[in-house]
Amino acid sequence: MLTMCVMDDIKMVVNGIAYQIPWEKHGIRIVGTAEDGQRGLEMIRELRPDIVLTDICMPHLSGRDMIRKMVEEHLPSRVIFMSGFNDFVYAQEAVRLGAFDYLSKPFTPAQVVETVVKLREAIVEEAEKTAKMRLLEMELLENRRHQRDDFLRKLLHRAPSVDNEQQWNNWQMHKMLPCYRTLIFDTERGEQGKSLAKMNEHTITALREMIEEREDGIVLHDGSQRIVALLPASRSIDMESLWQEAAACIEGEGAGPISLGYSTIQEGPAQLAYAYQEADRALGYRFYSSTGGCYSYERTQRTSDIPRYAPDKEKALLYALRSGNNEQTEYMLDELFLEWISQSDYCRPELMVQQFKTLCMTVYRTMLEVLEGVPCNGLAERLSDIQGLPLLTFAEWMNITTEFCSFCCECIRGQQNKEYSRVIQQVKQYIEDHLDSDLTVNSCARAVHLSPSYLANLFKRETSMTLANYVTTLRIEKAKQWLLEGMQVQLISARLGYEDRPYFSEMFKKHCGMNPSMFRQHYFEQQNAKKR
Structure with missing residues (x-):
């Protein structure tokens, strides 16, 4: 119209x-x-x-x-x-x-x-003719742009040749970018290395247009999640502000947090691959953040020493681990991580990762000592998986190490429970074999080589009753069995360690509501009534 x-x-x-x-x-x-x-x-x-x-x-x-x-x-x-x-x-x-x-x-x-x-x-x-002409012009420009971008992408990943120098000039790079910085925008990061949702074509286009309009440079799409920008170094660039605008561009698009790593100032095609490596190394420092950030290669040159922690903290950690105390183990890990964080601002991420892996190996060796050859299903496999993990982030490595130590505590507690069960069974067997003796906590503890207090607490925790109550209950049950088998009360009293028959009868009546003779008589009367 x-x-x-x-x-x-x-x-x-x-x-x-x-x-x-x-x-x-x-x-x-x-x-x-x-x-x-x-x-x-x-x-x-x-x-x-x-x-x-x-x-x-x-x-x-x-x-x-x-x-x-x-x-x-x-x-x-x-x-x-x-x-x-x-x-x-x-x-x-x-x-x-x-x-x-x-x-x-x-x-x-x-x-x-x-x-x-x-x-x-x-x-x-x-x-219509004008539209067709513009479309052809755009296609021609886009085709030339693709050719130029393909040439630049090749330079990013390999050393240039003499021919590349000529192509660099043919594409007017020596005029557009006499000196430049290389920037990498990347969102490819997720929990334990899992891929996050990729930036869609709309987001990539919006990000590219924002960078080109703001800084008048060249923007390349280098892989599913990476955008590489070559920006002229003739003027100062507020990298922090540029990163924030990039984050705003992809906000709400389902992609992960975006990070920016950038190189020092370089010139010519011969330095492009080195500039890319610098930006990539700077980008590696997002290791210390889970929300994205802006990182310069110059920062990587101010590396700090590998973080250490006090030997007594490691000793306390391993002590908590040996006892299977997961709460104390996590507390000591937090102490170690806090000490690392306070020292590791400029530590190379790969060295920091090696610290985590070394700590996990120390924990594993401690487990082998504690378990003394007793297998713990999945322990070696977990350590192997940890040793093969990629860079991830500092926070993710803290979680992985904590989870590994928690699993180790579970293994310790499982072994402890087996040992406790074995000790309780030994005690019960000892009691059954010595019902005619004077059974006390001290005598039972000597039989299994434990302290009386430790055994008393362990027995109560594992059986929900005191050792003395268990002995009395077992004796009464044995007395019932022997009474029904026709054994004399005097003999039963002696076999159960009661020298005084009246005392035994009193104990029996207290637990069963009737003396031994009445119990037996009542039982047989019930049996005869059933037969009639």
């Missing part, structure tokens, strides 16, 4: 053309009318119609003067002149001024429609 303005100093002519002809049926929409040239020019400036149908002779500003103004001001409207003077001179001047056609009054509505539709078709055809 093209737009059109109609101008004539005769209002009836304006209304007849503008409102009596169904222009929308022909793809035309009337957006304004005027009865003098000055008002018409102002309307054209404001509305920018596609077509202007105007009388050549009008008050205040003639159609000829109006079209001259339009040419001077580069107004894009196309003009059809109308005139009551059937003079070839007017037609010639109209064409010379750039009019599409000339209508002589009087004319019919059909003639007006025919001329306007012809202009509309010409405008549409011209627009």
Whole structure:
């Protein structure tokens, strides 16, 4: 739908053309009318119609003067002149001024429609040709851009040759980037190395356009998550601000936190691969952050020593581990990590990772000592997996190390539970074998080589009853068994270590509600009743 303005100093002519002809049926929409040239020019400036149908002779500003103004001001409207003077001179001047056609009054509505539709078709055809030409130009530019970017990507990852120097100049790099910094934007980071959602094409395009518009450099898409920028070093760049804008570009797109690593100033194709390596090494320092950041290669040159921790802290950690105390183990790990963090601001990430792996190996060796050859399913496999993990982040390595130590504590506790169970079984067997003896916590503890207090606590924890209660309960159950087998009460009392029969009877009655003889009599009476 093209737009059109109609101008004539005769209002009836304006209304007849503008409102009596169904222009929308022909793809035309009337957006304004005027009865003098000055008002018409102002309307054209404001509305920018596609077509202007105007009388050549009008008050205040003639159609000829109006079209001259339009040419001077580069107004894009196309003009059809109308005139009551059937003079070839007017037609010639109209064409010379750039009019599409000339209508002589009087004319019919059909003639007006025919001329306007012809202009509309010409405008549409011209627009289509222009669009095709622009598309071809864009494709050509994009193709050349792809060729240039492919050349630069190859330089990023290999040493240049003499031919590369020539291509560098052919692509005008020596003018665009006489000196440059290489920047890497990367979001490829996830929990324990798992890939995060990739940046989509829309996000990549938005990020590239933002960088190119802001810094006037070259931006390459280098892999699914990486964007590499080559920016001129002729002016100072606020890298922190650039990183924040990049983070804002991908916010809400599902990709992980973005980080920026950048190189020192370099020049020429020979240094591009080195600049890329510098930026990549700087990017490695995102190891210390899980939310992205901005890192310079110069920072990597101020490396600190490998962080250490006090030997007594490691000793306390391993002591907690040997006892299977997971809470104390995690507390000591936090102490170690805090000491590392306070020292490791500029420590190379790969050295920091080696510290974590060494700590895990120390824990593993301690486990082998504690377990003394007793297998713990999955322990060796877990250590092997840890030794093969990628760089990850400092926080992720803390979690991995803590999880490994927690698993070790579980192994220790599992072994302890087996040992406790074995000790309790030994104690129970000892009690059963010595029911006729004076059984005390001290005598039972000597039998299994434990301290009385330790055994008492262990027995209560594992069986939910005191050792003395267990002995009494077992004796009563044995007494019931022997009573029903017909054994004399006196003999049962002696076998259970009760020298005083009345005391035994009293104990039995206390637990069963009746003395031994009555218990036996009551049992047999019940059996006889069932038979009847």
